[in-house]
Amino acid sequence: MTTAPLLAARGVSKAFFGNPVLRDVSIALQPGRVHALLGENGAGKSTLINLLSGALRPDSGTIEVDGRAVARMTPALARQAGIAVVQQELSLTASLSIAENIGIGAYPKRFGLVDYKELAARAKAACKLVGLDEPLSTPVGNLSLGRRQMVEIAKALYRRPRVLILDEPTSSLSATETKILTDLLGRLRGEGVAILYISHRLNEVMALCQHVTVLKDGTRTADRSLEGTDATGLVRLMVGRDPGDLFPKWQPSASPGAAISVRGFSAGLMHDVELDIRTGEVLGIGGLVGQGQEDLLLGLYGAIPARTASATVNGVSGLPGNVPKANALGLAYVPADRKREGLHLIHPIITNMMLPAFARLPSLKLRSRKAEGEKGRGLAAQLSIKGDLQRPAQALSGGNQQKVALAKWMPHDPLVLLLNDPTRGVDVETKREIYLMLRAFAAAGKAVVLLSSDTPELVHLCDRVAVVREGRVVRMLERAALSEEAIVSAAMGAERRKVAA
Amino acid sequence: MTAWTDSAGGRRARAILTSRPFLTLAIVVAVWIAASFASRGFGAYGHLRYLVELGAVIGLVAAGQTFVVIAGGIDLSVAAIVTVSAISLPLLSWQADPTGLASVLAVLALTTAIGVINGLGVALLRVHPMIMTLAMATFLQGLLIIIAGGSAVTAENLLVHWLGNARPAGIPAGILLWIAVSVLVLTLMHATPFGARIFAMGANPLAASLSGVPITSTTLAVYGISGFTAGLAGVLVLGMNGQGYVGIGDPYLLASIAAVVLGGTSILGGLGTYAGTIPGAILLVTITALITVVNASPGWRSILFGSLILGLLLLSGRERARR
Amino acid sequence: SQANAAAKCVKGDRKAPYTIGWANIYSVPTWMKQTQGTIEAEVEALKKQGLVDKLVVTDAQGDANVQIQQIQSMIDSNVDAIILIAGSSTAPARVIADACAKGIAIINFDSLVDTDQVTAKVNTDSSQWGDQAAKFLIDAIGGKGKILILNGPAGVSVSDDRRKGADAELKAHPDVKILAETNTPYNVAPAQEAVTSLLFANPEIDGILSLGGALSAGAVLALDKQGRDQVPITGENARQFLELWKEKGLKSWATMQPNWLGAFATYTAVQALEGKDVPAFVKIPLPVIDNSNIDQYLARAKDFPADGYIYSPYDEELFKKLLAQK
Amino acid sequence: MSIIPSARADGALYWQVQARRNIGVRSLFLVVLAFLIAYAVLFPGLFTVSGFAKFTQSWFPLALVAMAQAILMLTGGISLAIGATVSLGAVIAATTMAGPLGVPGGAAAVALAGLGIGAATGFIVVRLRLPAIVVTLAGSFIIGGAALLVLPRPGGAVPAWLSDLLAGDTPAAFVLLMAIVLLWKLYLATPLGLSLYAAGENPVGAYRSGVPVDAARVAAYAISGLLSTGAGLFVAAQTGSGDPVIGNAFTLNSIAAAVLGGIGFLGGQGTMRGALAGSLLLSLMISVMFFLGFTPVAQYVAQGLIIIGAVAIPQFRKVQQ
Ligand SMILES: Nc1ncnc2c1ncn2[C@@H]1O[C@H](COP(=O)(O)OP(=O)(O)OP(=O)(O)O)[C@@H](O)[C@H]1O
C-alpha cells in the first residue's frame, strides 16, 4: 500500500504512575483494511486506542493523521480528523434518549439549537445499520447491555468516520448481533474506512481482519498480515508459546439429583419457567441478547422478586427471598456488567475479593488484614491477576476486572454458580483457565448455570443449553443436540415465525 | 484508605504522611501556630483544650455523619436530634436514678430509634436520604413544640453534669468521651466486616447487594449509629451549657457535614475515614474561634470565615476522580 | 385623629365574634411558645366575652417568605385581625398593606415592620434598651474600662437597633474601650463559645455589654468555666441568666421583652375592631430587673420553663392603661 | 460514507423525547394536581386574577431556586450558597434600583453578580476539582458576608412601579416563570445545554465523545447563580425592599424541591419539570395546610409526611410493578 496511513502511532510510550503500560509501540491504520489489535488482558490495547483517539496523551512518540504528526491530539481533534471510537458502554448517558446519545458531541445545529429533525434522520440511519429498532426516544438506561453496545456502535457510525476504532465491540453480543456487526464492518471496509478491531474472540478476528498487531506487556510483538495465520498461530503470537485447546475435554459429570428445581417460575421478563438444574452439570442459557435470561438468574438468586408454583434449592423448598439467603443456600452470582454490578471500582482489589466474606462474617468480628492479604494473594495467583492488590479495581484492565468479579466467590465454595457472561472481555488464556475451573467445579458435584452470549462457549462447555426467547425457555438442547446452528435457530424462532406470518 | 496498607514500614509511613487525615491535622497545627502569633491568648493550653472540647461535640455528631456519608447517604436530622436529646433528657429523669445513667441511656435509646426510623425510610420506603432526614428534622420540630419548655426541671443529672464539667487528670470529660468514641468508631469502620459493608454499600450499592451485603439491616444500623452519636452529642452539649434549649443543636448540622468533607471523606460515599473527620472538627472550631477574635464588621467576618474554609480546602480537599 | 374615628385599617364593617390570625415567624423557640401561651389565654378570655370566635395560628418556620405567603392566606380566608411578629423588618410590608386595605386589623409586635400600614405597633424601645444597658454598664465599671459587646445575629433590625441605641453613651465615654464585638444567634451555646475565645484573647475585661438574655447566660458560664472573675454584665429576663445572677452574685441589670406583648396585641386587635381608637405605636416601658427586685422574679421562677423567660405580671388594667397613653 | 442512507426526517423526535421524560415524574404530577384541586376547593378565590397572581408570586422565588439547584444537581454538583445568593440579589436590587443606576442598571448589576458568582464557584469546583458541597458552604459565608456589607440591616427600596408590575395584582410572575421555563427548554435544546446530562452522569465518556464537559458544568453554575440572584430581585420587588438574610431558608428548600422532583445526586438523573413540580408542591402545601386549619405542630408533622409520601409512594408502585 502506498498511501499514507489515515491514523498512526509512531513509537509511543505511556506509563501510569511510573508503571510503563506501553513501550515504543507503533501501529498504522490503512484505509480499506480491518486491523486487529490483540493481546492479553492488560497488555495495553485500550491504552493504545486512548492515545490514538486523544483521550490520553503519550509520554513519548507521536500520533500521525494522514501522515502528518499531530502536536497534541485531543478528542476534538480526533473527531475533526474523522476518527470514531467505540468504547465499551463507557460513553453513554442513561437518561438521554438513543438519538441524543448517538449525536452527542456532534449534534446537527439550526439557529444554535440541536436540530432534532436532522438528528432523528441521521440517528435512525445509523441505528438501521446496526439493527437497532427501538424507538429513538428510548432512554439508553432502559436498554440491556447488548443493546447499549449497539447504540455505542451506531454512535460511532453517525460520525461518518474515516477511521473506526472498536474496543471489544462484540463482548456482550450474541452470534446474531455479531453477524450484523461483522457484515457492516465488511461493507465499511469496502468504503475505504480504516478499522481497528479489538477482540478476544479469535474466530471473529480470523473472519474479519486482514492485518494484526499484537501487544504483550506493553510492547509490540507482532505486526503482520493475517494471511496464512490460523487461530492457533494468533494465540501463539499473543502468549508466546503453544496454546492448548481452548475448551477442556468434555466429560459427563451430571448426576440425576437437582440442585435447583423450579416450577411455574416468573421473574422480570421471564414467566412460566420449568427448570431443573442438576448437580454436576454446566447448564447453558442461550438466546438473543435481552430476552430475559438475566432475570432468570437474578430471580433464582433472590435479587429481584420472583414467584414460583414450587421450588427446591439445594434441598430447601422455596426460593431465597434475598441475596444473603441465597448465599446461605450456597448460590453465588457473577454479573455481566462488572463495572456497575460486579465491582467496587474505587476500592482496592483485595477489598473487592473479600466482600462476600465480609457480607457473611459476624458484623463485629475483628478483621485480620494479614489473613485477608494471604487469601487475596492466593486468589490472585489462582486467576493470574498481577500486581499490587491494594490498587483500586479501576486500575485493572477490563479482563482482569472480570477475574476479580469471579474470584471473590471462590473461597466460599458455592454449590451453585450463576454466571452471567463470565468471559466477557477476557483473553483466551484466562478464558481457558475459567473454563477449566467451571468444568472442575461441575466435576466436583456442583452446578453451574452459564448464561453466555458466546455461542461456542455454550456448545463446547455445557451439558445442556436452555434457549430463551421472549421470556420463556423455548428449547432445552441436550449435549448430543448441541451445535451453534441449533442454538441460533432456536433463538431466532420468533423472527422466523414473524417472517412466515 | 492509604493508612492500612500491609506493605513495608517505610511505605506505610509515607502513606500516612501523605494521607488526608494527616494533612488535615497538619493544617490544624499550622493554623494554631499562626494564630498564636497573631493573638497571644489563642495558643494558650487552656484555650486549645477548650477548642478540642468544643470540637468533641461536632466530632461526636460527625462520627455518625461519617458513617452515613461513607454509606452513600447524608443525615440532615442530626441538628434536630441533638436538640431533642438535650431537651428531653431532663424530662426523662427519675428519682430512682441517682447517677443519671438511666436517663442518659433512655435518651440515647430514643435518639437511636429516631435514627433507625430514618434508616427504615431510606431502606424500605426508598426515600432519598436527604429527603427522609429533612422530613425527620421537620417532624422533630413538631415534637419539640410539644416537649420544649414543658418542664421546669433543670438538668440535675450527675452524669451529664460530670460530662460537661469534670476534668479528670486535667482533661475535660467531653474530650475523654470523644477519644473513647473515636477508638470505637475507627475500629468499627476499619477493622470489622460491618465497616467493610458500609464502604461497599456507599461505593456501589448494587454490587454490594449482589455480593450478599444485607442492605436493609446495614442501612438501619448506619442511621441508628448517627442517631446515637447525635444523641450523645446532645447529652454532652447539655452538660457543657447546664441547660438545654430549642435550637441548641442547630450549629451542628452544617458543621458535621463540613468536618466530614474537610477530613477527606468523599461526599459521594464509599471513600473516607473518621480519622480525617477528627481533625476536620477541630479545624472548624479553630476557624470559628479565630474569626471571633478578629475585629471586623459582621460582613467581613463572614467573608473571612468562608475564605478560610475555601483556602484550607484548596490545600487538602481535591476530590479524586471516579467512575 | 377624628373624634369617633376607628383605628387605622379598621373599616367598621366587621362584627364580633372575630377570627384572629396569629402570624408567627417560628413557633419552636421557648420565648415564642410562652408568647403563644399568653395569646391563647387572652383569646380564651375574649371568647368568654363573645368577642373572639377562633384563633388561627401559622408558623413560618423562620422563613420570611413563607410568612408572606401565610399572611396572604390569612387575607384570602378573610380573618378579621392579624397579629404579627415579623420575620423581616421589611419583607412583609407590602402584604401587610394589602391586608390593611382589606380592612383587616393588624397589630405588629416584638419584631416590627417598616411600614405605617398597620393598625398599631406594639413594642419596647430597642434603642432605649441599648441606651439603658450601656448606661448601667458604664456606670458599673466606673466610667472607664475594657468591655466586650455581645450582639444578636447580624442583618436583623432588632439586634442592630439595640446596638445603635448604645452608641451615644459609648461615644460619650471615650475611656470605655471596646475590646471586641460578636454577633451570634440569641442562644447560650454560641455565646459561651465566642466569649471563651475572647477571654483568652483579652486577659483584662472589665464589663460585658450583652444585648440579649441568653447571650448573658453564655457569657457568665464562660467566665465561670474558665475560672475568671465575674464582671458587671447586662442582660434580660431569661430564667437561666437570672438564676446565674443570683447564684454568682453578679453585678447586673436586666430588662425584658415581655411575653405578654402577644396577649396585649390580641387585646388591642379586638379593641380596634370594636371601634376603639388605638395609638399607632404603643410603647411598652422597659421593665427593669436589678438587685432590688430580682428576688420577686426568681420567686416565680417555678412557673416558667427552665429555658424560658420570667416575664412581669400583667392584667387587663395594665392593657387599658397602655392603650390610654398618647 | 455513502452506505449510511439519509432517511426521511422524523420531526416528532423532540416531542417523543419530551414525552418520555414525563414518565419519571408522573406520580409527582398527580400528587401536585391533587393538592391544586384541594387548594382550589378550599379557596375558590384562586380562580380570580388577583388570587392566581398572589398564589404564583408565593411560588415564583422557590421555583427559581429549585431550578437553580436542579441545574447544578444535573451536572453532579450542588450548592449550599443558594440562599446567600438570593439575599445578595435582593440587597443589590434594593440598593441600586432606586438610585442613579435605575431599574435597568440595577437589574444588570443583579444579573452580573449572579453570573459572576456562579461562574467563579463553577470554576473553583470544576477546574480545581474541589467538592462542591464544601466550596458552596464556604461560598455561602462569603456571599452572605457580601450581602451584609451591601446592606447591614434590612432597608433599601425598590421603585413601587416595579413592585406593582412584578408582584401586584397581575399574574406577571407566572408569565415570567413560563418565559424562564421556555428559555430553559431552549437552552436544553442547545448542544451545551443537552451536554448537562452527559457531563453529570458520565463525564469521562462525555469528554471522550467530544462534549465540552467543563464548559457545560461551569455554565450550569453561572446559570444557577443568575437564577438565584434573579429570585433575589423578585423577592426585593415583592417586598419592596432588601433584607440581607431574606434568602437563608431557600438553600434547604431548593434541595428539597429538586430531590422531591426526582433529581438525583449523582448527576444526569431527573428533569427540570420535576423540580418545578417539587417546588410547587412545597409551596402549595403551606397554603393548603393553612386552609385546613392545621396547628403548628400538625403543620410540621403533615409537612414531613407529605414530603416522604410524595417520594415514597411512587417508589413503592415502581417496586410492585
Ligand atoms: N489510568 C490508569 N492508571 C493506572 N493504570 C492504568 C490506567 N489505565 C490502564 N492502566 C494499566 O495499564 C495496563 C494496560 O491496560 P489496558 O486497559 O490498556 O489493557 P487492555 O489491553 O485493554 O486489557 P483488556 O484486554 O483487559 O481490555 C493495565 O495493567 C492497567 O492496569
Ligand SMILES: Nc1ncnc2c1ncn2[C@@H]1O[C@H](COP(=O)(O)OP(=O)(O)OP(=O)(O)O)[C@@H](O)[C@H]1O
Ligand atoms: N482511575 C483510574 N485508575 C486507574 N486506571 C484507570 C482509571 N480509570 C480508568 N483506568 C484505566 O483506563 C483504561 C480504559 O478504561 P476502560 O473502561 O475502557 O477499560 P477497558 O480495559 O477497555 O475495559 P473493557 O475491556 O471492559 O472495555 C482501563 O484500562 C482502566 O484500567
Ligand SMILES: [Mg+2]
Ligand atoms: Mg481494554
Ligand SMILES: [Mg+2]
Ligand atoms: Mg478491555
